[in-house]
Amino acid sequence: MSASPVLVLDIDGVVSLAQPGSAHPWHATLRADMGLDYEELVRDFFRGDFLEVLRGRLDLYVALQDYLEPRGLADRLEEFVAYWFDKDCVIDRGVLAQADAWRQRTDGRCFAGANQEHHRVAYLRDKAGLGAHFDEIIYSAALGVCKPERVFFTNAQARMGVAVAQSILFVDDKAENVDAARAAGWRAMLYRGPDSLEKALAGWG
Template identity: 35%
Template sequence: MKVLMVDVDGVLIHGRPADGLPHFTYLERDLGLRPDLLQREFFQTHWGDIIIGRDELEPRLASVLARIAPHLRAPTLIDYWFENDSRLDRNLLTDLALLRKSGVTLFLATNQEHRRARYLMEQLGLSAHFDDILYSAALGHSKPSPDFFRLATERAEAMPNEIAFIDDMAMNIEAARQFGWNAAQWTAGATLAGALSEFVRAA
């Protein structure tokens, strides 16, 4: 293993910093917007283009909020969203740091739009833990598209069989394996040591 690719949401980040609950759990109480309404009018309608860089987050969100929650500004909701979806798995970060010291290159491999990708690296400080972030809006393709794995492999400057990958979504694991990566699904209670042992068995 030359490179380890690590997914973000569901692996490295788990919801609200205070309690790990989903980030929009108290959205209606805190900002006066029903999560189901936001899901229907924004995420189901526009997120597909935003996540691969074909549309921009803030202008599109602002246009939606003007219709469904005119009292709420897009920057306010974005700040609330990012801050409440930032509980890092510190144990995993510690284990990853040891692996990186051994010479393995670490990348985040994630479906993100541009603003949250910057937030992850800069505000959350993940740039200190990873060599780079390979994300869907920058690549123009999202997991589980084969093009995501092809472009991520090119950016990593490695052969597919030199890359290991952890992700919580079974469809992403299957797509990575189809491309030739060594992949292990991350589940509740998983450890990096357990994932690494699975890579060894697969090899």
């Protein structure tokens, strides 16, 4: 197992910038484009069956079929997934460049550590090109558990082959995830933009 420096970046809110609450959320024109109400989608899907999807217990397409069919939109399932994944893929290439430069300077390893499901991870890794910037994307559906649960971090550490928890620097935009990472023995910082990451990486590794 490795004790060399390891950088772990969250995806949504750190690498990908189209989240709810951002200047340009992915769902901004959802009603006009797809005829779906975002608040209803959050209430009845993202806070419902999608939580099982994130833990790898239910396939995204099965869960969405169950949501869309009663609304007469089952025939638009693949269209909706393509729309969502495309709109929710505003990648901060500057952050990736910082991570790449850190990895080159330190010879450390860089991972993504995120609450994600299988299909979107494949999209982000292959189509959005994140696979070229990370040794691996470590994600909840593969681990069977979500941040901020402690087991996410212990399982992720084992997956990365890291023996010394303090050799990991974890970057996330949610305080509860940062606190949980620290409780698991990792170093962790609350992401507040590229400048905060640049400052942290300057003294890491």
